[in-house]
Amino acid sequence: MNPIVSVFAASPNRGRGLARDMAVRWALAEVGQDHQLRLLSFADLKTPEHKARQSFGQIPTFETDGLTLFESGAIVLHIAETHGLLPVDPAARARAIAWMFAAVSTIEPVIVEREVAVLLEGDKPWTAERLPMLEARLRQRLDDLATWLGDKDWLEGDFSAGDIMMVCVLHRPAGALLMGDYPVLAAYVARAETRPAFQTAFAEQKTRSDAAHG
Ligand SMILES: N[C@@H](CCC(=O)N[C@@H](CS)C(=O)NCC(=O)O)C(=O)O
Numbered sequence: 001m002n003p004i005v006s007v008f009a010a011s012p013n014r015g016r017g018l019a020r021d022m023a024v025r026w027a028l029a030e031v032g033q034d035h036q037l038r039l040l041s042f043a044d045l046k047t048p049e050h051k052a053r054q055s056f057g058q059i060p061t062f063e064t065d066g067l068t069l070f071e072s073g074a075i076v077l078h079i080a081e082t083h084g085l086l087p088v089d090p091a092a093r094a095r096a097i098a099w100m101f102a103a104v105s106t107i108e109p110v111i112v113e114r115e116v117a118v119l120l121e122g123d124k125p126w127t128a129e130r131l132p133m134l135e136a137r138l139r140q141r142l143d144d145l146a147t148w149l150g151d152k153d154w155l156e157g158d159f160s161a162g163d164i165m166m167v168c169v170l171h172r173p174a175g176a177l178l179m180g181d182y183p184v185l186a187a188y189v190a191r192a193e194t195r196p197a198f199q200t201a202f203a204e205q206k207t208r209s210d211a212a213h214g
Contacts, residue, residue: 002034003064006053007205009039015209017202020072021060023168025204027076027161029197031083037208038063073104073165080161092157099155099162103169107145110138114174138174139181146184153191167192 005028007021028035038061044050046057053061054070061068062075069075077100080086087093114134121127145166149155155162169175170189179186192198 001065002036003028003062004036004038006038006040006050006059006061007208008059009041009044010212011205011209014213015206017168017171017205018173019059019205020168022171022201022205023072023164024060024062024075024079025201026164026168026198027079027085029200030085030164030195031079033079033083039208072168073100076100076161076164085161085164087157087160096156096160096162099160100165103162103165107141107166107175108169108172110134110141111169111172111174114138115172118174139178142175142178142182142185146182149184149188153188159192159195163192167198 005021005024007025008019011019013019025035040050040059045054045059050061051057053063053068056070058070060072060075061070062078063069067078069078076085077097086096114131117127117130117134154160155166167189170179170185179189193202
């Protein structure tokens with residue numbers, strides 16, 4: 001059976017590839033694995049049926065023979081391990097997996113924290129005071145990431161699941177906004193975007209979003 005990936009029926013960001021199923025579908029496209037989509041509304045997400053797949057009532061989920069998986073990073077790791085999207089050498093493999101964790105636990109939180117401050121707390125009296133601090137924290141992470149990347153094409157040797165997770169995180173608006181100040185990171189993201197699998201996954205969700213929103 002082809003895996004089933006749950007996604008937004010109508011993406012709230014209008015198909016800009018920001019929903020977290022993007023990483024999953026990009027990984028599937030990289031390894032040439034066909035899949036089906038389970039299209040869900042916001043109301044569908046909170047049903048007991050979906051919460052049995054994803055306890056927090058979110059997308060994405062991934063269903064394949066005998067396994068229902070949640071958390072985009074865990075799903076990408078599963079695809080990577082079963083289809084060879086990680087280095088074969090054990091040490092290089094461990095380091096590529098470390099970059100997947102770095103994407104979601106070191107880079108994503110500072111990006112999301114800044115987004116939340118602007119989008120959801122913009123009208124709060126403390127936001128103006130907090131924003132410079134949040135931006136400084138984000139810039140520190142981006143500085144360090146750019147230093148690591150230097151003139152490498154990818155985070156750890158060849159392209160891997162670590163790059164999928166990191167590029168998807170850098171795509172988030174608060175990261176994308178600062179890319180102009182980080183030419184090394186901008187070039188890294190651009191390099192990833194030229195990959196046919198990225199373009200396939202991006203076009204798929206854009207087409208779906210256009211159809212849903214009209
Ligand atoms: N850490 C989770 C986050 C999942 C997540 O935040 N999904 C969002 C869409 S990108 C969602 O379903 N939001 C709807 C909601 O939380 O009600 C993952 O990476 O899978």
